[in-house]
Amino acid sequence: MxxxxxxxxxxxxxxxxxxxxxxxxxxxxxxxxxxxxxxxCGYVGCCESQQGHDRSHALEAGHPVIKSLPVADASFTWCYSCGRYV
Ligand SMILES: [Zn+2]
Ligand SMILES: [Zn+2]
Ligand SMILES: [Zn+2]
Structure with a gap:
């Protein structure tokens, strides 16, 4: 909200x-x-349906923007700070 x-x-x-x-x-x-x-920073972590290590890293390191791997045109980009795809 x-x-x-x-x-x-x-x-x-x-x-x-x-x-x-x-x-x-x-x-x-x-x-x-x-x-x-x-x-x-290039940290690689699993998605939130697993143990959510990418989310843990984003919050701990203050690096809110992640991409799905492998990086390609079809990759999505998510910002944890904005809470949406960017
Ligand atoms: Zn990072
Ligand atoms: Zn993991
Ligand atoms: Zn953002």
């Missing part, structure tokens, strides 16, 4: 570029599927 969700709102958290994944499995539990990438 309280967040503006208009489509024209710009996410102020997205970094200029996307960091290179620094692992090929979740750094928290070793999962190799449905991985997410921290666009800020």
């Amino acid at each position: 309280g967040f503006l969700r208009s489509k024209t709102e710009v996410c102020a958290h997205a970094p200029e570029g996307v960091a290179t994944p620094r692992a090929d499995a979740c750094e928290g539990c070793g999962s190799t599927f449905n991985l997410r990438l921290c666009t800020e």
Whole structure:
């Protein structure tokens, strides 16, 4: 509640570029599927339907913007701070 969700709102958290994944499995539990990438530092973590290590990292490190792996045109980008796809 309280967040503006208009489509024209710009996410102020997205970094200029996307960091290179620094692992090929979740750094928290070793999962190799449905991985997410921290666009800020390259941290690789599992999705929230697993142990949510990407979310843990985002909150602990203050790196709110993640991408789905592998990074491709079809990848989605999610900002935990904005709480929406960006
Ligand atoms: Zn944002
Ligand atoms: Zn994990
Ligand atoms: Zn990070």
